[in-house]
Amino acid sequence: MLFLDDSELDKLYPARLVVAASGVIEVAGPSFRRLLSRDIAGAHFDDVFRLTPRRRGGAETFEEGAFTTPLKIVTRGAAPLHFRGAVVETHGRRHLLLSGVPDGSAASERFRYGDFSPTDGAIDLLLAMQAHSASLDDARHLSEQLVEARAAEAASVAKSRFLASMSHELRTPLNAIIGFTEIVIDDLAEAGVEGSTEDLARVLRAATHLLALVNDVLDLAKIEAGKMTVRPEAMDFAEVVSDVAGTLGPLARRAGNRLEVELQAPTLPGFSDENRIRQCLINLIGNALKFTSDGKVTATLAVETVHAREEIVIRVTDTGIGMSPEQVDRLFRPFVQATTDIAASFGGTGLGLVITQESARLLGGSVSVESTLGVGSTFTLRAPRWMESNAEAEIPQDSAWVVA
């Protein structure tokens, strides 16, 4: 027969009691001494603990075999602690061999590892509950994110469809207005009628401006829907830069600006999407002219080799109003111009740079900016001189809302 002395029993069952037949506690294990901050030896069991569920009867309650289910006791007073165990009678002593029952409540946080028998799995269970609770929190968080992402995606698709269809509905009558206004202006000029052509010219300029804005919106809708594509072809970068500068010459002169072009070579053949390059340049030079008056805008074209790849580098430098670092931070966000004052003073949708940036990305390049408030800005467009020929991708025509 195995006999254990009190110190050995303390190690095995830190939360143990020896209770006399009178109900007086003869021995309390180290856990009770720590948890109750006093030695309860000599106190009556009923003054310190109560049985749960409650039972009639006195100390005889603890006779061995009286509990067909585990013995359960609770400390009296606020924030009770729960213990579970069994009654064992040996060598004339009545032992209550107990274990704490941590339940995650603030009260049970008073338990320490040392309060549990090394063979007690209660803490394993508690930790498992907490780990599973943390996993459930993760799962809940992820599923909420998924629902939000899907809702945002659906809203984005709906918005892009709406913008695309609205842009189409707007462009058709606008093209009619522009076309027929041009015809009327020509007819009046041929007929030698004077006086009305200037007003019609204003109508034409306003309609053309509106068409450009609608085209911007359409481009953004394509970008957001992932439908913006590029069609590389053999082209001459120098020719495109000169051509765009020539087109924008009248705009430069109207604001008293000098528009200069500096080409590394008179011709610079390459393989890229000419329309996208042209669109980028119109946006960059157009912006530079818009924010500069009685100054200078310079477009330079050069070729640089970066990581064994030839890149065309187009820099558009102006002596305009420039931007603060905070304004530069907001620059490439859709519908956001550097300041609301700028939107009011200079007009525009705030989409041009977003479209330019996305176009550059599709070309395999980038757009960057350096600017000093009150001094001017330099926008740099980089793109591979020779795009891969398989970069071409068609816009899916079976898509009901694509209106390219």
Next chain:
Amino acid sequence: MYGMIHRAARTMCIEVLGEAAWAELAASAGFNESDFLSAQVYPDGRTMALVTAIAAKANLTTDQTLEAFGRFWITFADKSAYGPVMRMNGDTLAEFLSNLDRMHDTIQRVMTDTRMPSFHVEAASAAHIDVLYQSERTGLEPFVCGLLQGLMARFGDTGEITHAPAPDGVRFRIAMAAAQAA
């Protein structure tokens, strides 16, 4: 290592460097929400990639970052769902360290893929505590130093931590400041 470590590293980065720095770091190092599941066990290489990225962002060495992370881990774990388990581990530094193996053993039972280190308190007195640290992993001594510093702060202790390689692991000595002064 398990996802809670990743979560702690992310939280530390956000608290110290800010949300924007974290977003930039996560995008450039390729970390997303699936790298931060609490009960998921991730390859050590992934964890070290995270620590290295934070070190680069904070302009610190990897060892400095590990040490700072060790200190942060203690407060993070205290505030986490495992806070109650942390509190059950003991009311003094020596008691806490003595129960660490049991806590790690418990965690291992729940997360069977984890590989927990061992901290064996070889000697504990008012003057110093000697802890033998054993792990399958190498190079994490700065992290352990940080953990011990965090624990000392948790219990309001001050002192000096030194460590030296031992045949069976790495031996850490915590020289308690009050005892040194006495």
